[in-house]
Amino acid sequence: MTSQTSTPTAVRKSRPSASARFDSALGWSPRFGTNMALRMMLCVLVFCIFALPFLAIISGAFDRNSSPTEISLLPKTFTLANFEAAQQQGLWRYLLNSLVVAGGGLLLQMTVSVFAAYSLSRRKFRGQALVMLLVLMTMMLPEEVIGIPLSLVLGDLPLLGISLRGTVLAVILPVGIWGFSIFIMSEFMKEIPAEIEEAARLDGVGEFRMLFTIILPLCKPALGVIGIFGFMMVWDQYLLPLIAANDPSDYTLTVALSVLRNDTTVGPGVLLAGAVMAMIPSLLVYLFLQRSMIRGITSGATKG
Amino acid sequence: MTVTPTKPAETLNPAAGGKQAPSGRKRGNGKQLLAIWLFLVPAAVLGMYFKFIPMVEGIRLSLFKVQPFLGDVFVGFDNYVSVLTDARFMDALGHTVVLGLTQTLGALVVGFVLALLLEGQARSLWVLRTAIFLPVVTALAVVGEIWRILYFPTPDGPLNSILSSVGLGPLQFLNGTDTALWSIAVVGIWSGAPYNMVIILAGLTGVDRSLYESAGVDGATVWQRLRYITLPALRPSIVIVLTLAAIRSLRSFTEVYVLTGGGPAGSTEVWMTRMYSLGFQRNDIGVASAAAVLLLLVTLLLTVGTQLLARRKAQR
Numbered sequence: 097m098t099s100q101t102s103t104p105t106a107v108r109k110s111r112p113s114a115s116a117r118f119d120s121a122l123g124w125s126p127r128f129g130t131n132m133a134l135r136m137m138l139c140v141l142v143f144c145i146f147a148l149p150f151l152a153i154i155s156g157a158f159d160r161n162s163s164p165t166e167i168s169l170l171p172k173t174f175t176l177a178n179f180e181a182a183q184q185q186g187l188w189r190y191l192l193n194s195l196v197v198a199g200g201g202l203l204l205q206m207t208v209s210v211f212a213a214y215s216l217s218r219r220k221f222r223g224q225a226l227v228m229l230l231v232l233m234t235m236m237l238p239e240e241v242i243g244i245p246l247s248l249v250l251g252d253l254p255l256l257g258i259s260l261r262g263t264v265l266a267v268i269l270p271v272g273i274w275g276f277s278i279f280i281m282s283e284f285m286k287e288i289p290a291e292i293e294e295a296a297r298l299d300g301v302g303e304f305r306m307l308f309t310i311i312l313p314l315c316k317p318a319l320g321v322i323g324i325f326g327f328m329m330v331w332d333q334y335l336l337p338l339i340a341a342n343d344p345s346d347y348t349l350t351v352a353l354s355v356l357r358n359d360t361t362v363g364p365g366v367l368l369a370g371a372v373m374a375m376i377p378s379l380l381v382y383l384f385l386q387r388s389m390i391r392g393i394t395s396g397a398t399k400g
Numbered sequence: 401m402t403v404t405p406t407k408p409a410e411t412l413n414p415a416a417g418g419k420q421a422p423s424g425r426k427r428g429n430g431k432q433l434l435a436i437w438l439f440l441v442p443a444a445v446l447g448m449y450f451k452f453i454p455m456v457e458g459i460r461l462s463l464f465k466v467q468p469f470l471g472d473v474f475v476g477f478d479n480y481v482s483v484l485t486d487a488r489f490m491d492a493l494g495h496t497v498v499l500g501l502t503q504t505l506g507a508l509v510v511g512f513v514l515a516l517l518l519e520g521q522a523r524s525l526w527v528l529r530t531a532i533f534l535p536v537v538t539a540l541a542v543v544g545e546i547w548r549i550l551y552f553p554t555p556d557g558p559l560n561s562i563l564s565s566v567g568l569g570p571l572q573f574l575n576g577t578d579t580a581l582w583s584i585a586v587v588g589i590w591s592g593a594p595y596n597m598v599i600i601l602a603g604l605t606g607v608d609r610s611l612y613e614s615a616g617v618d619g620a621t622v623w624q625r626l627r628y629i630t631l632p633a634l635r636p637s638i639v640i641v642l643t644l645a646a647i648r649s650l651r652s653f654t655e656v657y658v659l660t661g662g663g664p665a666g667s668t669e670v671w672m673t674r675m676y677s678l679g680f681q682r683n684d685i686g687v688a689s690a691a692a693v694l695l696l697l698v699t700l701l702l703t704v705g706t707q708l709l710a711r712r713k714a715q716r
Contacts (some may be wrong), residue, residue, distance in 0.1 A: 118609055118610075118612040118613040118616060119519075119520065119521075119609065119612075120516070120519040120520055120604075121516050121519060121604060121607070121612075121625065121626060121629075121630040122516050122517075122519075122622055122626075123612070123616075123622060123625070124519070124520060126522075135517070138517055139517065139518070139525075139528055142514065142517065142518075142528070142532060143528060143531060143532070145590070146531065146532040146534065146535060146590070146594065147531040147532065147534060149546055149547075149550060150534055150538075150546075152550075152558070153546050153549070156549075167549070167550075167558045207442070208442045208443050208446060209443075211439040211440070211442055211443065212439065212440055212442070212443040214439055215436045215437070215439040215440050216440075219432070219436045221433060221436055221437075227440065230447065230452075231443070231447075233451070233452075234447050234451045236696075236699055236700060236703060237451045237452075237454075237455055237696075238651060240651040240653050240672055241651060241692055241695055241696050241699065242451070242454040242455055242458055242692065242696075243675075243676070243679070243680075243692070244458065244461070244675075244679040244680070244685055244688050244689055244692060245453075245454040245455070245457035245458040245461060245689065245692075246450065246454040247680070248454075248457065249449065249450070249453055249454050249457065253449065254449070254453055269446060269449070269450060270446075270450035272442075272446045272450075273443055273446035273447045273450060273451060278443065302435075303432060303435035303436070303439075304435070307439075328537065331539050332539045332540055332541075332654075334539075334540065334541050334653070334654040334657070334658075335653060335654070335676075339680065350539045350541035350542060351541065353541055353542065353545050353658075354541070354545075354658060357545065357548070364549065367545065368549070371542050371545050371546060374539060374541070374542045375538055375539075375542055378537045378538060378539060379534070379537065379538075381537075382533075382534075382537040386530065390598060390602075393595070393598045393599055393602070
C-alpha cells in the first residue's frame with residue numbers, strides 16, 4: 097500500500113549530499129545562503145498563517161478579558177475562569193456527549209469494518225461484487241445528502257418502531273457504517289499472504305479465531321488508519337447530531353458551540369474555552385496516530 | 401475521503417485465486433460460508449437502516465407533497481420543477497459552484513506551493529508539516545468559530561488590524577454581501593490546502609530524482625523543471641485531489657452554516673443550506689427531498705465519471 101512512498105526516501109538518504117541540489121522540485125539547498133534564508137522566511141510566514149490562529153484561540157481561552165478585538169499570542173492575565181464559566185454553561189455535558197459518541201461510534205465503526213473487510217477480502221463468495229458495490233455506495237450517501245429522510249428514520253425506526261432521537265445511539269449507529277473504513281481495511285487484509293491462513297486452517301482454526309488471532313494482529317497499521325479517519329469523521333459530524341437531538345442538551349460539543357455563540361450572556365472567552373475543549377481530543381488522536389494518518393491519505397492518492 | 405474504489409473484479413480473494421487450493425476447497429464449505437455472511441450482518445443492518453432506507457425514502461418523498469396529519473399526495477415531478485424554478489435555489493446553485501471552484505482550485509494551488517516549500521527530509525520541516533496540518537484535523541465547526549473571531553468586522557478585529565497595518569481599509573468579511581462568499585472560500589482553502597499538501601508530497605517522493613539531475617546538467621530553469629518533470633509526475637495525485645474536492649464541495653454545509661448560516665441577505669446560501677432550511681425549518685419535506693435527490697444524482701455522475709476516467713488511464 098505504502099511501499100511506493102518509503103523506498104525512494106531510503107534510496108535518497110544513502111546518496112552523497114553533493115546531489116542534494118536535485119532532491120526537491122525547487123532545488124532547495126541545504127547550505128546557508130540566500131536560498132536558505134528565503135526558504136526560512138517563507139516557512140515562518142506559512143507557520144503564521146496556519147498555526148498562529150490556534151495559538152491565539154488557546155491564549156484567548158485562558159485570558160481574563162478576552163474579546164475578539166484583543167487577541168494576542170499569550171494571555172495577558174492568565175485565568176481559568178472561562179473554563180469554570182463553561183462548566184456552568186453545561187459544556188462538560190456537551191463534551192461528555194461528544195466523547196461518548198466518538199468512542200462508541202468509532203468502536204462500532206471499527207468492529208463493523210473489520211468483520212466486513214474480512215469477508216470481503218479473505219473469502220470468495222457469490223454476490224461479493226454486489227456487496228462491495230453497496231459498501232462503496234455508503235460513501236456516496238453521507239448524512240448531508242440523505243439528511244431529511246434520515247431524520248425521519250431516526251424518529252421512527254422502520255419495522256422496529258423505536259425512536260432513537262435524543263439518545264446517543266442516534267449518532268453512534270449511523271456513523272457505524274462507513275465505506276471508507278471497510279475499503280481501507282479490506283485493501284490491507286488482501287495483502288496478507290494466503291499461506292499464513294492455510295497453515296492456521298490445517299491446525300483447525302475456525303473463522304472467528306482466524307480473524308482475531310491470525311489476521312487482525314497483522315493489521316495493526318490499518319487499524320490505526322481507520323481509527324484516525326473514523327475519529328475525524330465522527331468528531332466532525334455536525335448535521336447528524338443536530339437532527340438527532342431532541343433539544344439542545346443532546347448536542348455534541350461541536351454543535352453546542354453555536355448555541356454558546358448565540359447566547360449573549362456568555363462572553364467570547366467561554367466560546368473560546370469551548371473551542372479549545374473541542375480541539376484537544378482531535379489533537380491528541382492526531383499526534384498519537386500521525387504516521388497512520390499519512391499512510392491513509394497517501395494510500396488512496398498514490399493508487400490513482 | 402481519499403479512496404479510489406477498485407473495480408469489483410479486483411475484490412476477488414487473492415487467497416483463493418492464483419493457485420487453486422489443492423484440497424479442492426474453492427468456495428469453502430457450508431459452515432465457512434455461513435460465517436462469512438454472518439460477518440457481513442452488522443454492516444448490512446447498519447447500511448440498510450441508515451443509508452439505503454433513507455435513500456429510498458428520500459426518493460419516494462421527493463415525488464410527494466408531504467403534509468403531516470393530512471396524508472401525502474402524489475405529485476409526480478412537481479417538486480423537482482419547484483426546485484429548478486426556485487430563484488433562491490438557482491442562486492444557491494451558483495454560490496455552490498463558485499465556492500466549490502474557488503475552494504478546490506485555491507486549495508490545490510496553495511497545497512502545491514506548500515508541498516514544494518516543505519519538501520525534504522529535515523526534521524524541522526517535518527515538525528512544520530505537522531503544525532500546518534492542524535486545520536485539517538480540527539472539526540469544521542471549530543474551524544468556523546475560530547474564523548468568525550478572526551473575521552470580527554470592526555476596525556480593531558484581528559484580521560482587520562493586520563490589514564490596517566499594511567494600509568488596507570477594514571473589511572466587513574462575513575457581514576458584507578460582497579465579501580462573505582469569498583471569506584468562506586478562504587476558510588475552505590485554509591482548512592483544505594494542508595490535506596492536499598500531504599497528497600502532493602507523497603506524489604513528489606515518487607518523482608525520479610535523476611530526471612532533475614539531468615535537467616540541471618542540460619541547464620533547465622527551475623520553472624522548466626516544474627513544468628516538464630514535476631507536474632506530469634503529479635498528475636495522478638492532482639486528479640484525485642480535484643475530484644474529491646469537487647464532490648466534497650457539492651455538499652459543503654457545516655462551514656457555511658457555522659460561518660454565515662447562508663446570510664447576509666442570502667449571499668452565501670449554498671445548495672445544502674437551502675435544503676436544510678426548506679426541510680427542517682419550513683418543513684417543506686417534498687421539495688427538500690427533490691433537491692437532495694438532484695444532489696445525489698450529480699454526485700453519482702461525478703463519481704462514476706471519474707471512475708471511468710481513472711480506469712481508462714490505468715489501462716493506458
